[in-house]
Amino acid sequence: MPAANPTTALIYSDEQSQHVLSPTHPMRPIRLHHMHELMRAAKLLDADAILSQSPREATEDEIATSHDADYIEIVKAIDAGAIVIGMDRYGFGPGDNPPRHGVYRHAALAAGGAVLATELVLNGTVKNAFSPAGGMHHHAMHNRASGFGIFNDAVIAINHLIDQGLRTLYVDIDVHHGDGVQAGLYDTDRAMTVSIHESGQWLFPGTGSPNETGIGDGEGYSVNIPLAPYTDDTLWHKAFDAIIPDLARAFAPDILFTQLGIDTHRNDPLAHLSLTTQGHNLAVKKFARLADELDIPWIAVGGGGYDMAAVARAWTMDLATMAKQSLPERIPSTYTSLTNLPTFNDLGDYRIDADTRKDIIRHNRQGIDAVRNQIFPKFGL
Numbered sequence: 001m002p003a004a005n006p007t008t009a010l011i012y013s014d015e016q017s018q019h020v021l022s023p024t025h026p027m028r029p030i031r032l033h034h035m036h037e038l039m040r041a042a043k044l045l046d047a048d049a050i051l052s053q054s055p056r057e058a059t060e061d062e063i064a065t066s067h068d069a070d071y072i073e074i075v076k077a078i079d080a081g082a083i084v085i086g087m088d089r090y091g092f093g094p095g096d097n098p099p100r101h102g103v104y105r106h107a108a109l110a111a112g113g114a115v116l117a118t119e120l121v122l123n124g125t126v127k128n129a130f131s132p133a134g135g136m137h138h139h140a141m142h143n144r145a146s147g148f149g150i151f152n153d154a155v156i157a158i159n160h161l162i163d164q165g166l167r168t169l170y171v172d173i174d175v176h177h178g179d180g181v182q183a184g185l186y187d188t189d190r191a192m193t194v195s196i197h198e199s200g201q202w203l204f205p206g207t208g209s210p211n212e213t214g215i216g217d218g219e220g221y222s223v224n225i226p227l228a229p230y231t232d233d234t235l236w237h238k239a240f241d242a243i244i245p246d247l248a249r250a251f252a253p254d255i256l257f258t259q260l261g262i263d264t265h266r267n268d269p270l271a272h273l274s275l276t277t278q279g280h281n282l283a284v285k286k287f288a289r290l291a292d293e294l295d296i297p298w299i300a301v302g303g304g305g306y307d308m309a310a311v312a313r314a315w316t317m318d319l320a321t322m323a324k325q326s327l328p329e330r331i332p333s334t335y336t337s338l339t340n341l342p343t344f345n346d347l348g349d350y351r352i353d354a355d356t357r358k359d360i361i362r363h364n365r366q367g368i369d370a371v372r373n374q375i376f377p378k379f380g381l
């Protein structure tokens with residue numbers, strides 16, 4: 001039965017969690033099942049404010065707004081089990097993007113989920129929508145798979161918004177630079193992309209310098225905030241606060257689109273930032289305030305996150321924030337999908353020695369100053 005007065009759509013189907021990319025692959029879709037069970041145990045799925053919807057596959061025309069026809073055909077052929085000679089040119093092979101049956105279906109569902117999110121907020125069904133299986137594809141390029149990304153759901157959805165005359169603010173808080181989204185929207189002033197990430201000096205994909213500011217009409221509309229390894233909640237938010245609220249107000253978007261990767265977490269095995277679940281969720285609370293203040297709809301997608309416990313807790317907290325629901329402090333005892341999770345927030349101090357902290361502050365300051373010098377004047381700031 002549909003919720004009585006939904007404010008928030010959760011776009012997810014358990015089909016999105018049942019596949020395996022390869023036996024040793026760090027991206028384990030089952031993380032979304034653990035997350036969804038935690039949302040259930042926390043009674044979010046029963047809340048009147050939350051409308052659960054299954055995604056549909058993006059159509060080929062929708063996918064083609066972001067990807068070349070020959071690449072789409074290659075993904076189809078790989079999905080069908082064909083041995084595709086030269087698939088490495090399209091980013092497939094052992095490692096990040098293994099060829100497998102289902103690759104087209106799952107990527108098309110993630111992309112369709114993001115498009116459905118745009119439809120639900122634009123037709124007034126809800127104020128905001130969360131598609132946790134999306135966002136993972138933020139490295140996907142127009143002609144190749146990259147970094148677990150196949151079809152770039154964010155670019156596809158934002159192109160859909162551009163087609164309707166809407167200007168989008170995209171903010172990517174994944175630990176990795178959102179290079180595919182930046183590349184897909186690099187020459188337009190109809191979308192501003194902001195990525196706050198661990199610096200490419202230390203981490204895949206190696207890009208995301210403040211000097212990457214856009215080209216042509218898009219000059220000034222690509223914003224990058226690179227951070228030093230071990231950046232913690234306090235220092236991460238210092239960078240966030242120095243750039244994002246002012247820029248958001250100056251750009252005055254029609255819609256907010258956020259990528260909520262939780263591979264910034266201090267337990268994440270693939271990267272080196274030191275955020276907690278509550279530090280991550282504080283950013284989502286700031287997005288909620290921004291969407292309210294600007295009175296604009298808000299779409300959120302998931303992203304990276306390779307510590308199962310962090311993913312389940314953080315995205316449950318984020319859904320609660322989006323739908324203005326409260327959560328108990330402790331994980332409900334009915335939750336058995338993952339064990340030994342005591343609380344939603346992370347407990348315990350994470351101490352950085354004073355010298356390292358100084359180095360982090362110095363490095364982060366350079367990035368913040370570069371953005372403020374290169375981007376802010378264009379927007380009268």
Ligand SMILES: [Zn+2]
Binds near residue numbers: 263305
């Ligand atoms: Zn990531």
